[in-house]
Amino acid sequence: MTRVTFRKWFWVHKWSSLVCTAFLLLICVTGLPLVFNDEIGDWLDDGLPYASVPAGTPNTSLDHVAALSRQMYPGQIIVSIFVDDDEPKMVVFMAPSWAAFNADRKSGHWIKFDARTAQVLKQSKPLSQESLTFLGTMLSLHRDLFAGLPGELFMGTMALLFVVAIVSGVVIYGPFMRKLDFGTVRADRSPRLKWLDLHNMLGVVTLAWALVVGATGVMNELSTPLFALWQQTDVRAMLAPLRGRPVPAESELSSPQAAFDAARTALPGMTISSVVFPGAQFGSPYHYLLWAKGQQPLTSRLFSPVLVDARSGKLDGVVAMPWYLRALEVSRPLHFGDYGGLPLKIIWALLDLVTIIVLGSGLYLWLSRRNSPAAAADAELVASHAASLPALSREAAE
Amino acid sequence: MNRRGGSASRVWRWPMVLAVLTVFGLLSALLGQGGIWWALSWAALASPLVVILACVWMRRRAVVVADE
Numbered sequence: 001m002t003r004v005t006f007r008k009w010f011w012v013h014k015w016s017s018l019v020c021t022a023f024l025l026l027i028c029v030t031g032l033p034l035v036f037n038d039e040i041g042d043w044l045d046d047g048l049p050y051a052s053v054p055a056g057t058p059n060t061s062l063d064h065v066a067a068l069s070r071q072m073y074p075g076q077i078i079v080s081i082f083v084d085d086d087e088p089k090m091v092v093f094m095a096p097s098w099a100a101f102n103a104d105r106k107s108g109h110w111i112k113f114d115a116r117t118a119q120v121l122k123q124s125k126p127l128s129q130e131s132l133t134f135l136g137t138m139l140s141l142h143r144d145l146f147a148g149l150p151g152e153l154f155m156g157t158m159a160l161l162f163v164v165a166i167v168s169g170v171v172i173y174g175p176f177m178r179k180l181d182f183g184t185v186r187a188d189r190s191p192r193l194k195w196l197d198l199h200n201m202l203g204v205v206t207l208a209w210a211l212v213v214g215a216t217g218v219m220n221e222l223s224t225p226l227f228a229l230w231q232q233t234d235v236r237a238m239l240a241p242l243r244g245r246p247v248p249a250e251s252e253l254s255s256p257q258a259a260f261d262a263a264r265t266a267l268p269g270m271t272i273s274s275v276v277f278p279g280a281q282f283g284s285p286y287h288y289l290l291w292a293k294g295q296q297p298l299t300s301r302l303f304s305p306v307l308v309d310a311r312s313g314k315l316d317g318v319v320a321m322p323w324y325l326r327a328l329e330v331s332r333p334l335h336f337g338d339y340g341g342l343p344l345k346i347i348w349a350l351l352d353l354v355t356i357i358v359l360g361s362g363l364y365l366w367l368s369r370r371n372s373p374a375a376a377a378d379a380e381l382v383a384s385h386a387a388s389l390p391a392l393s394r395e396a397a398e
Numbered sequence: 399m400n401r402r403g404g405s406a407s408r409v410w411r412w413p414m415v416l417a418v419l420t421v422f423g424l425l426s427a428l429l430g431q432g433g434i435w436w437a438l439s440w441a442a443l444a445s446p447l448v449v450i451l452a453c454v455w456m457r458r459r460a461v462v463v464a465d466e
Contacts, residue, residue: 173413178405183453201453204413205446208420298428333428340427344439350447373406 006175013168017362020161027155027211027355028219033135035337035348041135045076047122048189050088051114059083060118062257062275065090067120070109077101080276081256088115098279099249101389107114149224156221163214166207172357173204192368199361202354209351210358214332226324234322238307239284247285259288262315264304267292270304278310292318301329312378410447419445 001009033040060305069078069092079093079101095101095108106128112121124130128241132140177200185197203210256275263272276282276289283289287307293300307316321329333339339349423442426435 151466174406174409177409182409183449185453185457187402187457189412202450205416205449205453206418207413209443209446211422212420212424296431334424340436340439343438344427347440347443347447349441353433 001171001175005174009171013165014366016161016164016168017359018366020158020165021359023155023158024162025356025359027142027158028352030138031352032349033138034142035345035352036338037135038338038341039345044134045122047112048119050121051117051119053116057116058136059088059090059115060113062090062222062260063255064118065092065113066256068113068120069094069359071119072111077279078277079280080274082274083115083260083272085271085273089113090115090119098265102281130134143221149203152221152224156218159214159221161215162369163211163218166211166214167201169203170207173200176200192365193359194275195364195368199358199365202361203358206351206354206358210355212334213337213351215333219328219331220335223328226328227282230325231321234319235284238317238319239286242284242286245286248311253310254288256288258313259308259310260289262308262313263290266303266306266318268317270294271300272306273303286307287316298330298333301333302326303329408415416446416449 016253062083065077065081070076073094076094076096077098080097082091082093084090090113092111092113093108094111100107107126109124109126111123113119114121140146142155144155147154180197183201185194185201187194256277260272260275264270270292271294272290272292274291276291278285278287280289284307286309289312290306290308292306293303302321304321305319307319308314309316337344402457407462419442423439423445425460430436
């Protein structure tokens with residue numbers, strides 16, 4: 001690598017890092033509790049405990065849970081019912097009306113039922129009136145800075161800069177390390193040199209993990225536009241023949257349990273995790289939309305939408321997911337680290353802590369440059385390495 | 399092998415080994431069926447952490463030796 005090329009990559013590394021560092025530190029710090037989302041959520045849960053019933057007690061019917069919800073909130077609509085496969089719970093999401101819900105999803109609220117006894121375990125207020133939970137605050141700071149889609153796109157851009165910083169960091173790692181053994185930490189000279197060595201060592205050791213978590217973070221931030229794209233292309237095309245048909249009224253709706261059973265019969269070996277009622281912006285006005293998933297570690301992250309006619313109760317088809325939504329689904333576990341038990345989460349948290357040190361040491365290296373103009377300080381840093389690298393100078397001369 | 403090739407392999411040997419182990423660890427828990435694949439994933443993904451401890455420990459020892 002010539003000296004000019006090196007300086008260019010060094011510049012890319014410096015500026016991509018500097019722009020994203022403050023946000024990346026926030027992302028890493030808030031990501032730490034989010035790794036243990038399930039554990040902390042269970043621990044902070046103040047709902048009633050699940051009933052102790054004999055093992056193998058079957059779930060109550062979705063129709064029963066839907067009827068109970070409508071009794072509790074007469075006049076309201078059911079948006080969806082979530083059926084957990086981890087815990088014996090069903091969660092019914094409701095809203096004052098479809099118009100209110102499609103205008104503002106936070107007008108909705110939820111009721112959590114014991115899936116076996118249909119006992120109400122916990123209820124939320126309308127989401128716009130709910131006070132922020134600890135994990136909700138962490139998630140918002142991590143994902144969108146409380147700014148919705150613009151915040152997601154901004155944080156996604158920061159994550160993209162982080163990926164650029166990693167790639168450029170790898171490019172300049174080679175020249176830096178030519179005369180040094182792997183993992184050398186020169187602690188006996190200046191603190192700046194010690195932290196430079198630590199920055200290089202910690203960064204290169206966690207390189208693949210940081211690259212995967214950074215890139216899947218970018219992907220996750222694109223989930224809103226990607227789902228909107230799918231909605232406006234594939235889903236719209238599929239519903240086009242039905243356009244103009246009258247939308248079923250609530251009294252005409254077929255049984256959600258029958259829709260659930262029809263989907264389960266059509267997809268043996270898959271688990272149905274939720275039923276979205278006709279009328280949701282992200283569904284169909286004529287169908288129950290059921291989300292089915294596989295049962296293996298990877299396939300349990302891959303969802304297939306199933307459409308069941310909401311008047312006749314007949315299965316209308318399994319919708320193919322486009323490649324970009326499959327990529328998004330695969331990128332979720334690789335970002336969250338929640339697919340290999342508690343030890344994997346602990347390793348995830350430790351690697352996150354190492355990343356915080358890499359970011360912090362990078363910032364220190366920049367802040368601790370002498371009071372000379374920034375360009376001179378960089379030149380010094382580059383020179384201090386080039387000087388110990390006759391090969392580099394010779395190459396530059398050639 | 400020429401000098402440059404030798405130096406590149408010296409610089410990149412450990413980072414490459416750790417990157418391959420990391421990718422293996424990330425995929426083995428995702429594609430494997432629990433059990434041994436989880437254990438392998440934990441071991442592979444913990445390897446960068448072990449290498450960090452080793453590097454820091456060797457530095458400490460080097461400093462102590464230098465002081466004596």
